Amino acid sequence: MTNPVFSALGTTIFTHMSALAVQHGAVNLGQGFPDEDGPLAIREAASRALIEGPNQYPPMRGRAELRQALAGHAKRFYGFDLNPETDVVVTSGATEALTASIMAMASEGEVVLIEPAYDSYRPILEAMGAKARVVKLAAPDWRLTEAALRAAFTPQTRAILVNSPLNPIGRVFDRQELEALARVLADSNAVAICDEVYEHLVFDGRPHLPLASLPGMAERSLRVGSAGKMFSLTGWKVGWITGPAALMRVVANAHQFITFTTSPALQLGIAYGLEHGMEFTLNLTRTLQANRDVLRDAIAGLGFKPLACEGSYFLTADIRGLTNESDRDFCERLVREAGVALIPLSPFFADGKPDNLVRFAFCKKRAVIDEAVARLRAFFK
Ligand SMILES: Cc1ncc(COP(=O)(O)O)c(C=O)c1O
Incomplete structure (x- = not known):
């Protein structure tokens, strides 16, 4: 008998659309990965460590150099005072960080998800025996309200997953929304698991506000x-993952039995990056913002209706001006007939609705975006 949570899962929409992109020789604006590798100096630092060592198991919570660099980064950008010994755990990607955090916080009881939601959250919390309760944001503003949060929270709520900047819709929750969330959390026994993987990719001079920076929230945020x-x-x-020592102790206990640790050379490369390479990240934000603008203006001219994008790698657009098909049918037709791969938004909602929105990834070279736009132009002319 297999675990029903995982046996019920199909192929993800990202794998499905990327496979179609390869099959049809399409330009892939689907899956969210950059097509240019990050700084050579960071890769050289990692490669030196690979040759010279250390190459044996690093400490379970991560190399001291990286934990210190992470504490320095959190101080520099948000004014946090983290103790690298007790408040930081290095993981094998944010996916593992989220899994360890959810495993540590959710058992029986409920976990609140804000939809659209990243796809790894729900299966893990359900496998832990927790039940998801959903706060569903609505287009075009996608605002988080206190009323919706209060309706989802119950005395059984153990945690809420908060992704800002939010994949796929590019929302960056503002102070008003986070204060509403903080009030609801303060009245509960729940913690917030804050997925802030796009923390620096925030546009138009908007600040990224970690929930943990609000009064009383550092103690209940990961x-x-x-x-x-x-x-x-x-x-x-x-x-x-960073957070208060009491929570991090439990998170570390979960992490030790998932991966235990992460390649030491890569950890040292990233420690170097956090200390010497942040200029790259700040420039990347400017480049991405310019890509967003080019893509937004181009697709608006083709009949898509782009929605606001405040951060992340992603721009979403309404397709109703172009078709009555579902988002998925439209994306499958586009990849076959126009040679451009996008991602439908409906898989980010448990009930598959709305199904009139598609996601464009603009974390690509400008030439790739231009080629995608040229193909779309030829198709919709
Ligand atoms: C919202 C969100 N969380 C987590 C992740 C996973 O990050 P990592 O590749 O570091 O595991 C992604 C990757 O796309 C993401 O978009």
Whole structure:
């Protein structure tokens, strides 16, 4: 008898659309990975460590150099005072960080998901025996409200997953929304698991506000980050969790039996990056913002209706001006007939609705975006 949570899962929409993209020679604006590798200096630092060592098991919570660099980063950007010994755990990507955090916090009881939601959250919490309760955001504003949060929270709520900037819709929750969340959390016994992998990829001068920076929230927040997104090194799968020592002790206990640790050379490469390579990340944000603008203007001219995008790698657009098909049918037709792969938004909602929105990834070279736009133009002319 297999675990019903995992036996019920199919292929993810990302794998499905990427396979179709390869099959049809399509330009892939589907899956969210950059097509240019991050800084050479970071890769050289990792490669030196690979040759010279250390190459044996690093400490379970991560190399001291990286934990210190992460504490320094959190101080520099948000003013947090983290103790690298007790408040930081290095993981094999944010996916593992999220799994360890959910395993540590959710048992029986309920976990609140904000939809659209990243696809790894629900299966893990359900496998832990928790039940998901959903706060569903609505287009075009996708705002988080206190009323919706209060309706989802119950005395059984153990945790809420908060992804900001939010994949796939590019929302960055503002102070008002986070204060509403903080009030609801303060009235509960729940913790927030904050998926902040796109923390630096925030546009138009908007600040990224970690929930943990609000009064009373540091004690009940776990922050998850990803070096892959920060330094365009997604294949390295180096991530982390930071939070208060009492919670981090339990998170570390879960982490030790998932991966225990992460390649020491990659950890040292990322430690170097956090200390010397943040200029890359800040420039990446400017490049991505310009890509967003080019893509938004181009697709608006073709009949898509782009929605606001405040951060992340992703721009979403309404397709009703172009078709009555479902988002999925439309994306499958587009990849076959126009040679451009996008991602339908409906798989990010448990009930598959709305199904009139598609996601474009703009973390690509400008030439790739231009080629996708040229193909779409030829198709819709
Ligand atoms: C919202 C969100 N969380 C977590 C992850 C996983 O990050 P990592 O590749 O570091 O595991 C992703 C990757 O796309 C993401 O978009």
